[in-house]
């Protein structure tokens with residue numbers, strides 16, 4: 480099976496308060512970075528069935544740069560080519576140009592349709608810009624559009640969450656990723672007492688998540704992963720490769736990859752990535768063993784794992800089912816929405 484190709488674009492207009500992804504706000508090295516990305520992709524002697532531009536903010540690259548990068552890759556016909564777009568960077572002509580370059584799926588970092596919440600998160604865009612970005616992309620001919628929404632952010636209430644979800648389902652989106660905000664150590668958010676105090680309580684967070692699952696399911700977005708929902712047939716094929724434990728190549732600073740049974744991460748800085756003939760891949764361990772496959776498959780709420788996969792699983796699953804954390808369908812153990820809320824503990828319990 481062909482691998483996926485992940486390309487990390489590590490530039491952002493400004494750092495969001497909650498973000499611990501690798502990105503810098505100095506874009507002066509962007510063109511050299513594109514050169515190096517093309518050099519690395521050209522050295523990969525294989526074709527790809529999915530491509531994913533992540534970041535950072537890939538939409539800080541020009542459509543012409545995106546076109547050059549895609550032209551360097553051997554992309555199979557019918558491949559899914561996704562690109563993350565920050566709504567604050569989008570222009571209507573841009574969507575037409577990246578579509579012509581071969582991008583056929585857009586993932587917008589919407590996060591919220593509430594300006595107070597967006598400002599607390601440190602996002603550069605306003606809710607109205609996210610609405611027009613989605614509409615512009617659709618007008619440019621994109622039919623596969625995803626939106627990221629963040630749950631349990633500062634100042635969020637069940638009401639404001641509902642308003643965000645109502646707006647989301649009223650737009651031409653085919654996929655929604657709804658992530659619970661995690662306060663990462665060292666981020667500005669983790670040090671901002673007033674924002675931390677504005678976070679929903681633990682119970683409030685659980686209610687927001689459960690209500691989100693319920694709302695999206697009732698509006699045609701079926702949950703297929705802990706944080707991912709799609710209209711029929713619009714699951715993200717690239718991300719499904721991760722959860723199915725399939726291999727993929729990662730290009731760019733801080734990108735991860737999985738090839739020949741080994742996981743690796745690109746250990747370069749932006750400068751060393753630009754100046755080295757090829758990126759430096761640091762092995763991070765073997766991938767694809769039974770435990771890892773089970774951990775990833777359990778995230779897939781429609782798929783799950785066979786109850787016979789581990790010796791004690793059938794016995795253990797009784798307790799999970801009793802507590803409403805899992806269900807068994809056709810011999811497969813799957814997480815319920817309540818189980819998704821404590822997925823790490825449930826998964827460890829299942830494979831332990």
Ligand code: SF4
Pocket residue numbers: 490491492493494495498499500502534535536565588
């Ligand atoms: S736009 Fe995305 S990658 Fe950039 S700082 Fe914000 S959250 Fe991080």
